[in-house]
Amino acid sequence: MNDQSNDLAPLLDAALRAQRQFRSRWDAVTPNPSMVLPEGTMRTVLDELAERLKENYPFFHPRYAGQMLKPPHPIAVAAYLTAMQINPNNHALDGGPATAKMELEAVRAIAAMFGYTDHLGHLTSSGTIANLEALWVARCIHPDRAVAFSRNAHYTHRRMCDLLQLRSVETDLTDPEALEQLLRQGTVGTLVVTIGTTGTGSVEPLHRIVPLARKYGVRLHADCAYGGFFTLLAQGPSPAVAPEPFLALRECDSIVIDPHKHGLQPYGCGCVLFRDPAVGAYYKHDSPYTYFTSAELHLGEISLECSRAGASAAALWATLRALPLLPDEGFGPILRRCREAALALHDEFVRSPRWEPFIEPDLDIVTYFPRPSEFTASRVSQLSERLFAGTMNSPDEPLYLALFSVDSAAIAARFPGFVQDQPVTRILRSVLMKPEHHSFVPQLFAILDKSLDSVQ
Numbered sequence: 001m002n003d004q005s006n007d008l009a010p011l012l013d014a015a016l017r018a019q020r021q022f023r024s025r026w027d028a029v030t031p032n033p034s035m036v037l038p039e040g041t042m043r044t045v046l047d048e049l050a051e052r053l054k055e056n057y058p059f060f061h062p063r064y065a066g067q068m069l070k071p072p073h074p075i076a077v078a079a080y081l082t083a084m085q086i087n088p089n090n091h092a093l094d095g096g097p098a099t100a101k102m103e104l105e106a107v108r109a110i111a112a113m114f115g116y117t118d119h120l121g122h123l124t125s126s127g128t129i130a131n132l133e134a135l136w137v138a139r140c141i142h143p144d145r146a147v148a149f150s151r152n153a154h155y156t157h158r159r160m161c162d163l164l165q166l167r168s169v170e171t172d173l174t175d176p177e178a179l180e181q182l183l184r185q186g187t188v189g190t191l192v193v194t195i196g197t198t199g200t201g202s203v204e205p206l207h208r209i210v211p212l213a214r215k216y217g218v219r220l221h222a223d224c225a226y227g228g229f230f231t232l233l234a235q236g237p238s239p240a241v242a243p244e245p246f247l248a249l250r251e252c253d254s255i256v257i258d259p260h261k262h263g264l265q266p267y268g269c270g271c272v273l274f275r276d277p278a279v280g281a282y283y284k285h286d287s288p289y290t291y292f293t294s295a296e297l298h299l300g301e302i303s304l305e306c307s308r309a310g311a312s313a314a315a316l317w318a319t320l321r322a323l324p325l326l327p328d329e330g331f332g333p334i335l336r337r338c339r340e341a342a343l344a345l346h347d348e349f350v351r352s353p354r355w356e357p358f359i360e361p362d363l364d365i366v367t368y369f370p371r372p373s374e375f376t377a378s379r380v381s382q383l384s385e386r387l388f389a390g391t392m393n394s395p396d397e398p399l400y401l402a403l404f405s406v407d408s409a410a411i412a413a414r415f416p417g418f419v420q421d422q423p424v425t426r427i428l429r430s431v432l433m434k435p436e437h438h439s440f441v442p443q444l445f446a447i448l449d450k451s452l453d454s455v456q
């Protein structure tokens, strides 16, 4: 077997072997007849499942350059399966003693990546829940003050503010004067700054916001659900992203990162971190099932959620053991390839007279549109929609892109001659979050450019 192949089969064998060894430490258990299924039945159902799952786009392939989707790394799959057969619950120490320790270790590694010297944190089932938790702590600290974020913040922040009955305000985080004017009023308790917006991967200028937040006693929450791991590219002598906002993350009161986005994990893995471990006091509860020990809070006591998959922690822990969070080893080179792919594709749109980049990518998300002779919002939208559908349905050279709606005014501001004949323009968006995208960029652009001929 080629050792370079990342083949999952021997890893899965090892996962099954580990389970057999685990069980062999006790006397054998015969499954109750009510649980026993003929192998034929299970196989038939699994065949049906495989058939049903064909209704998916090829997220694993570089031809899939649409949304934030890709399969987990084989080490994560194998580790998840190994632990999931035991099915520990990281709610409580006795529900998952081994995986609770792994969770603490993995979370500590992530906190260290951000430069936190001290922290309280844990995994969650998603970025949304992790953000909810950070906003809930924010409300405990500033119960009567609003939460402010930019219009590019993830749509769930507004919803979570509603849930917490916190007032939310939209503000332009790129305009320091407007921001200072808002903060001076004293009505805002928390600012949410997005490091890698979901739409364009844009990094908000955290380093310029930190001093203002400090000056006015406002809490800072960094939503790095998407962009957090790019912190590794901000470190070292030759940063591959603008380093200042990432280096300011250590100044934030809370941080959210999604290992199920750029952390090579299966879904069900978000993470929330707090800079001040004392916020653990807000979680105090008196469930008869768990108890509060101030010396060392266990995971169930510092989470809004109760049951959580210990297997998620095992998968992340194993991934970080095999691929450390370092700039030049493990995760760094993977992210660097994605970043380079985005810059290379962006460059194609800059050079070609037939295409325009919408904005320069801060991370690995590229936004672009064709530039027709009739340079109007409606014509650009029409061509984008045709390219989206045409490439997806191409029998021999399929490509899976995403559509993205932007204010026509934002295009007009950057491209003189653009006619805003409708308020919103549909453009194209590609998340190049697989390192395999890097070598695929020339082919990707060639397919796009050829498709443009056929949709004109």
Ligand SMILES: *Cc1c(COP(=O)(O)O)cnc(C)c1O
Residues within 6 Å of the ligand: 125, 126, 127, 128, 129, 131, 154, 156, 194, 196, 197, 198, 223, 224, 225, 226, 258, 270
């Ligand atoms: C994806 C994302 C979220 C939501 O995270 P989920 O894991 O999908 O719940 C929040 N904020 C940002 C910036 C994101 O990219």
